[in-house]
Each structure stands twice: as structure tokens, then as C-alpha cells.
Amino acid sequence: MHTKIVATLGPASLQPETMRDMVRHGVRIFRLNFSHADAAYFEPIVKTIRSLESEFGIPLTALADLCGPKTRIGEVADSPRTVGKGESLLLGLPDERPDPSRDERVFVSLDMPELLAGLRVGMPVNLSDGLLQFHVTRELKADRLYEIEAQNAGLLSSNKGIAFPGKHHALPALTAKDVKDLHEGIDVGVDAIAISFVQNANDVAMTKEEIRKHGVWVPVVSKLERQNAVDNLDAILKLTDAVMVARGDLGLECPLPELPIIQKKIIRACRHAQRPVIVATQMLLSMVKNPIPTRAETTDVANAILDGADCVMLSEETAVGDHPVETVKVMQEISENALGYYLERIQAPYAPKREKNxxxxxxxxxxxxxxxxxxxxxxxxxxxxxxxxxxxxxxxxxxxxxxxxxxxxxxxxxxxxxxxxxxxxxxxxxxxxxxxxxxxxxxxxxxxxxxxxxxxxxxxxxxxxxxxxxxxxxx
Incomplete structure (x- = not known):
């Protein structure tokens, strides 16, 4: 295969026979999600990857995907609860929770002052993985407590992700947990490190410095999940070894109608910079439960390949899905069918732009x-x-x-x-x-x-x- 397949490992795919079948159908990179486990958990899995590598006589890659500063709200009273369009809620630090007898509005707590700092009237706020969208309508206490108004109706639950599209966050891409996972992951034999919620080149430099402290070279994959990362793409490409278009969180940060074009622009920039690029998130999501994908999903995978992606990635589909091997096989077949047209369309090989290189x-x-x-x-x-x-x-x-x-x-x-x-x-x-x-x-x-x-x-x-x-x- 020319376009590589990345498969996320999880409860549905940790059996050696399942991993073996996925390799047979084109998987060359296994993603280890450190959001849900640590290096000790993954150590025997890396050993299985090495065993399969020897069995097939081909290199296989263990990609450690670090959690990063994923931001979640606290407990919501009477969760889950329905929020109506136009309804006003309060968003603030936990110690700013008002007395319910004086203010009955739903209070959304966020125990991260760095994220609330600089929030201003008119700025967007997304909750529940983007299914609930708000705008800031009043600044009740600067950098501490705000009134937000729902732009649509939906269900609000405790501990859901929160996003502030377009806002710079004073949070490094590596948390204390990430630094620990990075070093312990290298110790157990991972081959590449993916860093989450990258905002700028400094995040990449920080990660490379941590790797240097370990005394080895390990490639860094920068996950583009924030608008700031897209804005700083050229600087990131100068330092990173590879890129992942993580469309889930990126789709919360940027307007959804713009996401397809952003994906195409990132892929093109990566190819010009000779940086491999992975397209990820919801590629064959229906196959978590169904044995065949939707027509739209097959088209989505093919379009990523026709855009020139180096890799396409499966997440829930292989980690917790009912049909992990079948999903990989479908992705392999889509890739093989798209290749001929892709090469014909671009009139391979691509000519370089006019430059001294x-x-x-x-x-x-x-x-x-x-x-x-x-x-x-x-x-x-x-x-x-x-x-x-x-x-x-x-x-x-x-x-x-x-x-x-x-x-x-x-x-x-x-x-x-x-x-x-x-x-x-x-x-x-x-x-x-x-x-x-x-x-x-x-x-x-x-x-x-x-x-x-x-x-x-x-x-x-x-x-x-x-x-x-x-x-x-x-x-």
C-alpha cells in the first residue's frame, strides 16, 4: 500500500491474532492512546508488536499518543440536563459558584484559570464536544466568571470537553503526565511520540527537548487540533517530524464548513515540507457497530487519499469497535482503489516548485x-x-x-x-x-x-x- 494505515489499539484489538490480521490487511502503525493508560499497560503490547514485526519480516511502528491538556468542565447540577436555545448559563472558576437561592442559572465550573483569562464578550465557547455552542454575553468578574448564552439547544452533562475557538491558551502542550508518559513510553520501546493540542513551534521544541534529555532521537507527530496551530503551521512544519490532522477537536475550534479546505491546505503544506501527514477522526465511524461503512465515509477516506495524505487513521473503529479487522480491510480496499486515479490525476511524479533545492x-x-x-x-x-x-x-x-x-x-x-x-x-x-x-x-x-x-x-x-x-x- 502507498497510503499507510494507522490503527488505534484498545479492548477490541489487543489480542495478538487480531493485531496479526490487521497487519495482514495493511496496518503498519499501531497507535497507543496514553489518555486511557500508561506505559506499564502498553509494555506487553509493544512486545507483541515486535513479535509480529519479526514474524512478518517488516517494520511496525508503535506510536505513543500523549493526552495533552484536554480541558473538561466539572460537575453540572442535575446532569444531564437540557439547555434551550437562548438560555443563559454561568461559566466560572469553582469558587465563583453563586448561591442557588439568588441565581438559579446553570453553573458550569472550569478549574483552569488560564483558560478563562482573557475571555471577553462576544467570544465563542463550545461544550459537549461542540454539540452545544455559546457566546459570552457578560463579564461578571474579569478572568473568573462569565455569562454565556446558548446558540442552540442540546444536552449538557458533567465532565465534558470545553473549547474556546480561536483563543490562545496559556497552556503548554505537555502536561506533567505527558512528560512522565513520554519518558516511560520510550523506556518500553515506543517508536514515535504524538503531542496533543499543539499551538505553536515552541510546543514541538519543548517535546524534542524532553526527548533529548532521554538521550535518544524519537520522531514527533504534531496533532493539529486548534486554530492557533493552523495559523502557525509553517513554523510548526520546520520543527516537527510529522503532522496529524485531528479533525475531532479541530472541528470544534474552526467553523465546520471550513474544515474540509483546512484539511486540504494542511496536507498540501506537509507534502511541500516533506513532512508525513495523517488524517484522523471518524473516518469509518459507523463501523464501530456496523459491518459495512456508509457511502459518505468511503468517500471521505478516498478524498483524504486523493488529497495526498500519507496515512489514514482509525480510532474507535479498531479500539472499541465490533469489527476491527473488517474495518482495516475496508480501508485497505478504498486505498487500493483510489491509488490509480490519484496517480493519474496528479500526473505523477509531482514536479517541485521553482526553488534552489x-x-x-x-x-x-x-x-x-x-x-x-x-x-x-x-x-x-x-x-x-x-x-x-x-x-x-x-x-x-x-x-x-x-x-x-x-x-x-x-x-x-x-x-x-x-x-x-x-x-x-x-x-x-x-x-x-x-x-x-x-x-x-x-x-x-x-x-x-x-x-x-x-x-x-x-x-x-x-x-x-x-x-x-x-x-x-x-x-
Missing amino acids: PNKFVAYSACLIADNMEGQAIVCHTVSGTNARLTSSRRPSQNIYALTPDPRVLRFLNFAWGVKPRLIETAGGDHMARVEEFVTNCPDMAAGEPVVITAGRPTPGNDMPGTNEIKIYYK
């Missing part, structure tokens, strides 16, 4: 040669993964075999479109010789057919040249 043009040249010769594959020798990601961003029709000596880079490249990562030894010979040996021994490539190889060869004037060589090789 020799490495990108070397990757593009390799794709052009492979296309012109109808080559079987493009094989990249890559130490950091950059060569493979550059080649992937050109979206060639050929499979991209990325050969790396680094196990962490190996599993990170599972996020990249069209890339089949393979681990190679560094001892003996130069890069090109090792790649030729791989091609000779690879059963996926037929004898006598052309393969395009890219690698780096040191020269007298540059002992660290990056990718500087393209070779047409006949097996």
Missing part, C-alpha cells in the same frame, strides 16, 4: 527516470530518512524502498507515503554497493528489469554530501 531535484530526477524507463522500484539509501521522504513527496508510481541502518529511522519511515523501509547493515562496502546487494537479493524485483537507485558517495571535496548519485541498475 538540489536534494529535492535529485529525488525528482530519480522519479522521472523511473517513470520513463517503467522501472520496477526506486531504492534509496538513507541514514536520516530525508532522501526517502523527498522521494515520497514527489509521489512516484513505483514503490520506494528505503534502506537505512538506523532502526528508529526505519520505523519512522512507515509514516511516509509509498515507502517500504528496510534495515541494512553498515559494515562493508559503500552505500551503492549495499543497495545493489539488496536489489540482487530482493524477491520483489525481477531479474533483467531496471531499478533506479539513489545514494550518497563522499567526494574529495565533501565527505558528507547527502544524496548525490542516481544509478540505473539492471538486476
Whole structure:
């Protein structure tokens, strides 16, 4: 598969046989949701992933998804209760709760002063995962207590999420729990870290600094769930290793009619920056209970693939759904059916924009040669993964075999479109010789057919040249 599948593990999918079947149908990345468990819980699961990796002979990636500063309201009196359109409620810190004998309005408590700071009349407030929408109508105590008016009717329950669309929150992306989970997750063997509710590049830098303290390199996936993150996308892309379009919370922060276009713009920006991008949330949600998806869901998955997403992700569908394996199979089939049209539509490979970027043009040249010769594959020798990601961003029709000596880079490249990562030894010979040996021994490539190889060869004037060589090789 060119577009990769990310599957969230949960009670419905933790059995080794279920995980094995999901790998058979294209899952290469398993998401471990640290909102509901800790590293000790996931340690045996990571071991199962490694066992399956050995069994299938392909790299599999364990993605630790940190909880982040998810904001929830407190207890609501007589919960759940119906809120009518136009009804006024009170929103404030817990110690601002009024005497019910003097004010009978529903009080919504939020024990996070940072979120109420700077709230002003006219600003939107969303509750119950966006099903209840309000506007601030009065500032009763600055930064502490507000009157909010319902813009629609709905059901209000205790401990539901709250969002302030467009408002900057003075909250770091990493909580104390996240820092603990990050270090313990690396200890038990996770391969990538996803950070929630990213607002700017500083959040990414903070996460990378925590990883550096651990003495290792682990790729960071920035989850875009806030309007601020979309506004700061270019700066985030300079630091992050990958991006997730987390449409659930992002749909609370931005107007829903704008969400499809925001998704397309993020995917396009990620491809231009050579950063893998995952599209997530409610992709095949009806399959939590039903054995087949809705027509709209199949179209949604296909459109994400046609937009150029590197990965598509399943959440509840595989974590708690009744049909986890069937859901993965459906996603695989949609992806395989969309691929041909996608490559035809973009007239693969993509040409780079006019810029001074020799490495990108070397990757593009390799794709052009492979296309012109109808080559079987493009094989990249890559130490950091950059060569493979550059080649992937050109979206060639050929499979991209990325050969790396680094196990962490190996599993990170599972996020990249069209890339089949393979681990190679560094001892003996130069890069090109090792790649030729791989091609000779690879059963996926037929004898006598052309393969395009890219690698780096040191020269007298540059002992660290990056990718500087393209070779047409006949097996």
C-alpha cells in the first residue's frame, strides 16, 4: 500500500491474532492512546508488536499518543440536563459558584484559570464536544466568571470537553503526565511520540527537548487540533517530524464548513515540507457497530487519499469497535482503489516548485527516470530518512524502498507515503554497493528489469554530501 494505515489499539484489538490480521490487511502503525493508560499497560503490547514485526519480516511502528491538556468542565447540577436555545448559563472558576437561592442559572465550573483569562464578550465557547455552542454575553468578574448564552439547544452533562475557538491558551502542550508518559513510553520501546493540542513551534521544541534529555532521537507527530496551530503551521512544519490532522477537536475550534479546505491546505503544506501527514477522526465511524461503512465515509477516506495524505487513521473503529479487522480491510480496499486515479490525476511524479533545492531535484530526477524507463522500484539509501521522504513527496508510481541502518529511522519511515523501509547493515562496502546487494537479493524485483537507485558517495571535496548519485541498475 502507498497510503499507510494507522490503527488505534484498545479492548477490541489487543489480542495478538487480531493485531496479526490487521497487519495482514495493511496496518503498519499501531497507535497507543496514553489518555486511557500508561506505559506499564502498553509494555506487553509493544512486545507483541515486535513479535509480529519479526514474524512478518517488516517494520511496525508503535506510536505513543500523549493526552495533552484536554480541558473538561466539572460537575453540572442535575446532569444531564437540557439547555434551550437562548438560555443563559454561568461559566466560572469553582469558587465563583453563586448561591442557588439568588441565581438559579446553570453553573458550569472550569478549574483552569488560564483558560478563562482573557475571555471577553462576544467570544465563542463550545461544550459537549461542540454539540452545544455559546457566546459570552457578560463579564461578571474579569478572568473568573462569565455569562454565556446558548446558540442552540442540546444536552449538557458533567465532565465534558470545553473549547474556546480561536483563543490562545496559556497552556503548554505537555502536561506533567505527558512528560512522565513520554519518558516511560520510550523506556518500553515506543517508536514515535504524538503531542496533543499543539499551538505553536515552541510546543514541538519543548517535546524534542524532553526527548533529548532521554538521550535518544524519537520522531514527533504534531496533532493539529486548534486554530492557533493552523495559523502557525509553517513554523510548526520546520520543527516537527510529522503532522496529524485531528479533525475531532479541530472541528470544534474552526467553523465546520471550513474544515474540509483546512484539511486540504494542511496536507498540501506537509507534502511541500516533506513532512508525513495523517488524517484522523471518524473516518469509518459507523463501523464501530456496523459491518459495512456508509457511502459518505468511503468517500471521505478516498478524498483524504486523493488529497495526498500519507496515512489514514482509525480510532474507535479498531479500539472499541465490533469489527476491527473488517474495518482495516475496508480501508485497505478504498486505498487500493483510489491509488490509480490519484496517480493519474496528479500526473505523477509531482514536479517541485521553482526553488534552489538540489536534494529535492535529485529525488525528482530519480522519479522521472523511473517513470520513463517503467522501472520496477526506486531504492534509496538513507541514514536520516530525508532522501526517502523527498522521494515520497514527489509521489512516484513505483514503490520506494528505503534502506537505512538506523532502526528508529526505519520505523519512522512507515509514516511516509509509498515507502517500504528496510534495515541494512553498515559494515562493508559503500552505500551503492549495499543497495545493489539488496536489489540482487530482493524477491520483489525481477531479474533483467531496471531499478533506479539513489545514494550518497563522499567526494574529495565533501565527505558528507547527502544524496548525490542516481544509478540505473539492471538486476
